[in-house]
Amino acid sequence: MAEREQGVLGTPVTRRRMLQGSTLAGIAAFLAACGTSATSPSAEPTAAPTPASSAPPASTAPSPTQEPTPAQTPSAELNWANWTYYIDVDENDPNKHPTLDRFKEKHGTTVKYQEVVDDNDSFFGTIKDALRGGQDTGWDIVTLTDWMAIRLVRLGWLERFDKANMPNFTANLKDRFRSRSWDPGNDYAAPWQSGMTGLGYDEAVTGPLTSVKALFADDPRWRGKVEYLTEMRDTIGLTMISLGLDPAKPDRAGCDAAIGVLKAAQDAGIVRDVKGNSYAEDLKSGDAVLAMAWSGDMMQAVIEKEGLRFAIPDEGGIIWTDNCLIPKGAAHKFTAELAIDFYYDPENAADVELYVYYLSPVKGADEVMLQKVPEIKDDPIAFPPSEVQARLVDFGALSEDDEKYFNDQFASVLGVG
Amino acid sequence: MGAFLRRNRRLVPYLLLAPGLLWLLVFYVYPGFQMLITSFWSGSLEKGFTFSLDNWTNYTAALSRFQGYYVRSIGYSAAATILTFLIAYPLAYAIAFKGGRAKNLLLFLVVAPFFTSFLLRTISWKIILGDSGIVFGPLKDLGFLSEDFRVLATPVAVVSGLTYDFLPFMTLPIYVALEKVDKRLVEAAQDLYAGPWRRGGTIAGIVLGGGLGLLLGQIFGYWPPFLAVGGALAGAIIGALFISESFVRVTFPLSLPGVFAGSLLTFIPSMGDYINAEFLGNPDTRMIGNVIQNRFLTQTDYPTAAALSFILMAGMLAAVAVYARALGTEELTTGRV
Numbered sequence: 008m009a010e011r012e013q014g015v016l017g018t019p020v021t022r023r024r025m026l027q028g029s030t031l032a033g034i035a036a037f038l039a040a041c042g043t044s045a046t047s048p049s050a051e052p053t054a055a056p057t058p059a060s061s062a063p064p065a066s067t068a069p070s071p072t073q074e075p076t077p078a079q080t081p082s083a084e085l086n087w088a089n090w091t092y093y094i095d096v097d098e099n100d101p102n103k104h105p106t107l108d109r110f111k112e113k114h115g116t117t118v119k120y121q122e123v124v125d126d127n128d129s130f131f132g133t134i135k136d137a138l139r140g141g142q143d144t145g146w147d148i149v150t151l152t153d154w155m156a157i158r159l160v161r162l163g164w165l166e167r168f169d170k171a172n173m174p175n176f177t178a179n180l181k182d183r184f185r186s187r188s189w190d191p192g193n194d195y196a197a198p199w200q201s202g203m204t205g206l207g208y209d210e211a212v213t214g215p216l217t218s219v220k221a222l223f224a225d226d227p228r229w230r231g232k233v234e235y236l237t238e239m240r241d242t243i244g245l246t247m248i249s250l251g252l253d254p255a256k257p258d259r260a261g262c263d264a265a266i267g268v269l270k271a272a273q274d275a276g277i278v279r280d281v282k283g284n285s286y287a288e289d290l291k292s293g294d295a296v297l298a299m300a301w302s303g304d305m306m307q308a309v310i311e312k313e314g315l316r317f318a319i320p321d322e323g324g325i326i327w328t329d330n331c332l333i334p335k336g337a338a339h340k341f342t343a344e345l346a347i348d349f350y351y352d353p354e355n356a357a358d359v360e361l362y363v364y365y366l367s368p369v370k371g372a373d374e375v376m377l378q379k380v381p382e383i384k385d386d387p388i389a390f391p392p393s394e395v396q397a398r399l400v401d402f403g404a405l406s407e408d409d410e411k412y413f414n415d416q417f418a419s420v421l422g423v424g
Numbered sequence: 425m426g427a428f429l430r431r432n433r434r435l436v437p438y439l440l441l442a443p444g445l446l447w448l449l450v451f452y453v454y455p456g457f458q459m460l461i462t463s464f465w466s467g468s469l470e471k472g473f474t475f476s477l478d479n480w481t482n483y484t485a486a487l488s489r490f491q492g493y494y495v496r497s498i499g500y501s502a503a504a505t506i507l508t509f510l511i512a513y514p515l516a517y518a519i520a521f522k523g524g525r526a527k528n529l530l531l532f533l534v535v536a537p538f539f540t541s542f543l544l545r546t547i548s549w550k551i552i553l554g555d556s557g558i559v560f561g562p563l564k565d566l567g568f569l570s571e572d573f574r575v576l577a578t579p580v581a582v583v584s585g586l587t588y589d590f591l592p593f594m595t596l597p598i599y600v601a602l603e604k605v606d607k608r609l610v611e612a613a614q615d616l617y618a619g620p621w622r623r624g625g626t627i628a629g630i631v632l633g634g635g636l637g638l639l640l641g642q643i644f645g646y647w648p649p650f651l652a653v654g655g656a657l658a659g660a661i662i663g664a665l666f667i668s669e670s671f672v673r674v675t676f677p678l679s680l681p682g683v684f685a686g687s688l689l690t691f692i693p694s695m696g697d698y699i700n701a702e703f704l705g706n707p708d709t710r711m712i713g714n715v716i717q718n719r720f721l722t723q724t725d726y727p728t729a730a731a732l733s734f735i736l737m738a739g740m741l742a743a744v745a746v747y748a749r750a751l752g753t754e755e756l757t758t759g760r761v
Binding site (some may be wrong): 022023026059126128131132135182231239273278280281282286292294333411414415418422423424 | 425426429439468469470471493550551553554556557567572574577657702703704706707708709710714715717718719720721722723724725
């Protein structure tokens with residue numbers, strides 16, 4: 008025990024040195040954690056808990072017309088949060104996206120494209136605290152579904168588009184999106200893709216299906232192997248269609264009726280589970296043979312397993328839209344507008360469409376697609392015929408109280424209420 | 425600095441604890457306090473939340489609406505803990521006493537699943553337990569099982585997933601405790617005529633096995649008598665043939681600290697688990713973790729979610745206190761018999 012402890016440098020390690028060293032290390036770590044990229048404001052942890060009410064909701068009245076912005080330059084980088092499988096992908100390298108590379112060539116911006124949106128609610132959970140505190144979320148573009156966009160518009164947490172920077176968007180947005188009740192001037196949300204919700208089934212087991220009522224029928228071919236979606240608007244929407252109600256005008260009576268049908272089907276043992284995207288895996292493995300399904304997923308699933316089909320029921324199906332939004336306080340708003348506008352060029356929109364096979368909101372994209380790949384003209388998922396499109400219904404906008412009611416009732420279908 | 429510390433020797437332990445306490449303060453106490461405030465809010469996301477002590481009704485409302493989920497979660501977690509114990513104890517015993525040179529390799533194999541993410545392990549169970557997957561597909565083809573049979577989307581799958589996920593948490597503490605057992609004590613017991621436990625073992629096996637079978641049957645929703653009889657039989661055989669008195673009187677009591685730690689490390693996280701119930705279960709098997717997730721994320725009903733979380737925490741603290749009392753804290757912290 009006579010030896011003194013040798014430190015790394017050969018000098019004895021005393022208590023003083025130890026404390027000095029760890030203090031320095033601690034300060035360094037603290038600074039590193041606090042420092043963020045140069046463009047975002049200081050990342051102070053959110054303020055101490057305020058017992059008083061949170062900030063009152065911002066008014067949704069349009070802000071006074073903006074002065075013409077001075078000439079701006081695209082930034083060096085752009086942060087975009089999107090869903091998976093929602094953009095074109097290089098055949099040889101799944102991490103490369105040809106359209107984003109073209110954007111970089113045109114404007115010099117590196118787009119940090121991250122497929123982190125798994126679910127509207129969980130993604131909202133990651134940005135709400137920053138938005139509530141009036142801070143930059145770190146994202147310049149986020150792609151979220153209509154109803155989440157409605158909520159963000161109502162809360163006043165989105166930047167208003169400067170249309171002077173978005174000529175393609177103004178010219179090429181399809182007419183059906185031009186007068187949405189919650190964004191009549193198209194100032195806050197730019198549709199990215201639309202998709203359909205209908206029936207996904209294994210024809211080898213169930214036979215051809217055309218009616219939405221199959222989902223609630225006690226048929227031995229699919230008893231116990233039916234799956235519904237956790238997405239409340241899709242599930243309740245399809246159920247309302249089966250009852251002859253109009254999902255474009257959702258009310259509490261319609262909700263109660265739909266919930267009744269869903270619970271009855273669950274009690275009768277028809278339903279296997281209520282889940283999100285993973286229904287596609289169950290259809291492929293055979294654990295489920297009939298599900299409420301999304302058109303883009305089924306496009307892929309149909310290729311992977313013989314016998315799988317997607318159909319919009321005769322009574323109707325749901326159409327939904329994901330939108331590009333610019334959160335309030337985004338660091339690169341101008342570049343975000345350029346990026347959104349870039350994808351409203353029919354060429355670029357068609358390139359994305361040829362990978363994701365949803366429905367494009369861009370006029371002219373369909374024609375470009377047909378030129379490039381004429382055979383898909385007959386694909387009912389990529390190009391639903393007009394009589395199918397006429398059957399598609401958009402789930403109507405819900406007030407906050409109604410949304411709470413619908414979600415609360417739906418929780419019992421999910422098994423958590 | 426050195427002189428300051430020499431004069432205030434009593435401060436040194438606190439200074440050493442400071443980083444850990446700071447971490448706890450920032451990442452545990454502060455968010456916990458935030459959640460407590462949140463649980464007394466009323467209002468909504470768009471209209472704003474207001475704090476009021478009158479909102480203690482959030483707690484009573486949450487408890488009365490969701491108490492069934494607490495009961496179910498306790499049931500699943502208890503089942504998972506017991507099953508994990510039954511698998512982990514023999515495993516740890518074998519590694520500690522019979523491992524020899526392969527000990528390190530065996531321990532590595534126990535821990536190896538941790539190298540993959542929790543989510544992936546649960547999803548892989550979904551694939552393994554698929555209705556026509558690698559386990560049940562061949563069995564069904566050979567006619568041993570009916571086409572309708574399935575394990576996925578049942579409570580059995582959920583508890584199995586929980587058991588699998590937490591097995592290393594139970595195995596390692598028990599292993600550590602067994603490793604410390606002085607073999608000479610076991611030899612001494614054997615010298616003093618401790619032999620196979622025969623009659624005592626059979627009786628204990630029947631009682632414990634039967635009771636366990638009954639409990640599991642209740643939790644899984646299967647016909648309890650069938651499982652109870654099976655459990656009693658298995659218990660009797662194990663008790664009669666494999667348990668010795670020296671194990672019961674010496675080894676097991678000495679390993680209690682490990683059992684205590686392992687069961688806490690298994691029961692507490694599995695109470696809050698929501699992944700297994702979501703991926704491997706069906707709408708009738710959702711646990712309190714799923715409810716809290718739904719309330720918080722989907723419904724943005726932060727006050728209820730916070731209240732539910734606090735009730736869960738308080739309940740578990742109380743349970744752990746009772747458990748520690750039952751096992752006797754003296755023995756747990758010092759390891760004395």
